Amino acid sequence: MVVADTQVSASAVNNYIASHNITNVSITKQIWGGFPKYKYRHGKGKPEGVVVHETGNSNSTIFDEIAYMKKNYRNAFVHTFIDDDHIINIANTDYLCWGVGYPGNARFVQFEQVQMHSKSSFAHEVENAAYYTAYILNKYNLKPNDAAYDGKGTVWSHNSVAKHLGGSDHTDPVGYYSRTSKKYFHHKYTMKQFYHLVLTNYHNLS
Numbered sequence: 001m002v003v004a005d006t007q008v009s010a011s012a013v014n015n016y017i018a019s020h021n022i023t024n025v026s027i028t029k030q031i032w033g034g035f036p037k038y039k040y041r042h043g044k045g046k047p048e049g050v051v052v053h054e055t056g057n058s059n060s061t062i063f064d065e066i067a068y069m070k071k072n073y074r075n076a077f078v079h080t081f082i083d084d085d086h087i088i089n090i091a092n093t094d095y096l097c098w099g100v101g102y103p104g105n106a107r108f109v110q111f112e113q114v115q116m117h118s119k120s121s122f123a124h125e126v127e128n129a130a131y132y133t134a135y136i137l138n139k140y141n142l143k144p145n146d147a148a149y150d151g152k153g154t155v156w157s158h159n160s161v162a163k164h165l166g167g168s169d170h171t172d173p174v175g176y177y178s179r180t181s182k183k184y185f186h187h188k189y190t191m192k193q194f195y196h197l198v199l200t201n202y203h204n205l206s
């Protein structure tokens with residue numbers, strides 16, 4: 001609809017990414033052999049979408065987060081970590097991970113974003129996250145579909161998983177996007193705007 005499109009095009013972050021020609025870094029594979037290998041509900045290599053997370057830790061690096069997760073994987077782990085300068089894939093996305101509880105874990109590829117502390121690093125991180133989401137959709141032949149409205153789709157925030165499927169009461173990355181964008185861009189960044197950036201990346205891939 002016209003109103004929604006106007007709001008989307010008004011994203012200060014997406015405009016900054018476009019006007020500064022910010023592009024994604026390439027994916028680094030550092031698969032760790034210690035993670036368990038369980039199939040998704042539809043089988044090995046059959047994820048149904050992507051879940052976007054944010055760590056909730058204001059002073060950790062991507063390397064701190066990966067080291068912590070390897071030590072504590074029995075409680076939780078995700079497939080991939082992202083910051084402004086890295087997309088590091090640590091668990092095989094053909095198998096499920098443990099980031100959103102039941103039933104989402106058996107359905108989705110999941111990645112964490114580390115918190116950024118500057119305008120440029122936030123923009124680079126968001127572009128990396130949108131690219132990685134598009135890359136996974138393309139890799140597994142999934143059509144982009146924002147799950148926020150009806151709980152059905154292929155692009156999910158942890159917030160939307162919690163709201164529509166349960167498994168936790170987490171709301172990330174909504175607060176982080178909103179807060180960080182307000183600080184550096186004077187407007188909040190929303191999952192709807194992120195989804196638009198995923199579409200841009202998806203169309204560039206195909």
Ligand SMILES: [Zn+2]
Pocket residue numbers: 052053054099158170172
């Ligand atoms: Zn989360």
